[in-house]
Amino acid sequence: MSSERQSRVGWIDIPALVLFILLAGVVLLQFLSRYVLNDSVAWTEEIARYLLIGVAYAGSVTALRKGEHIFLEVIYRRIAAASVKPLAMLVDVVTVAFHAVLTLLAAGLAVEADRRMISVDLPKGIVYGFVAITLLVATVVAVRRLMRRARQDGEQIRHDIENAAAGEESV
Numbered sequence: 001m002s003s004e005r006q007s008r009v010g011w012i013d014i015p016a017l018v019l020f021i022l023l024a025g026v027v028l029l030q031f032l033s034r035y036v037l038n039d040s041v042a043w044t045e046e047i048a049r050y051l052l053i054g055v056a057y058a059g060s061v062t063a064l065r066k067g068e069h070i071f072l073e074v075i076y077r078r079i080a081a082a083s084v085k086p087l088a089m090l091v092d093v094v095t096v097a098f099h100a101v102l103t104l105l106a107a108g109l110a111v112e113a114d115r116r117m118i119s120v121d122l123p124k125g126i127v128y129g130f131v132a133i134t135l136l137v138a139t140v141v142a143v144r145r146l147m148r149r150a151r152q153d154g155e156q157i158r159h160d161i162e163n164a165a166a167g168e169e170s171v
Helices: 013-034 042-067 072-077 079-111 125-151 154-165
Strands: none
Touching: 013 042, 013 125, 042 125, 072 079, 072 154, 079 125, 079 154
């Protein structure tokens, strides 16, 4: 187990935080213009939708980094210690493959997207490109997790999983 702990908010978490703040600002603007000024700003709904997509994908990188994606940790508690590492490695290999395939698909979609946003004259490829970048970062995070797990034994992996289930960060 590594002696240095990951920070609560790392540099990799900053895009999700920034997008969330932007989303809150756009939704506040939408609310104020619609219900206080009684004259809705037209672009806020579409931009809020795209910001929400960005928050979801950037936030998934944070969840993957911290080991907080939803999974059944009870399985790791019930199986023998000798089976923990092979199971965790298999799950991590599937995770890497999943994110790599999604990265390729999203990158292809970003390149092929020729439509523009409705209320703002920007290409939708920006959104798809951001999704592809976050999926690429998630793939790198998943590869790093796989490499770390390859160096650990079953008990260390189980300990990391129990810490993640308890809300603590894995080390």
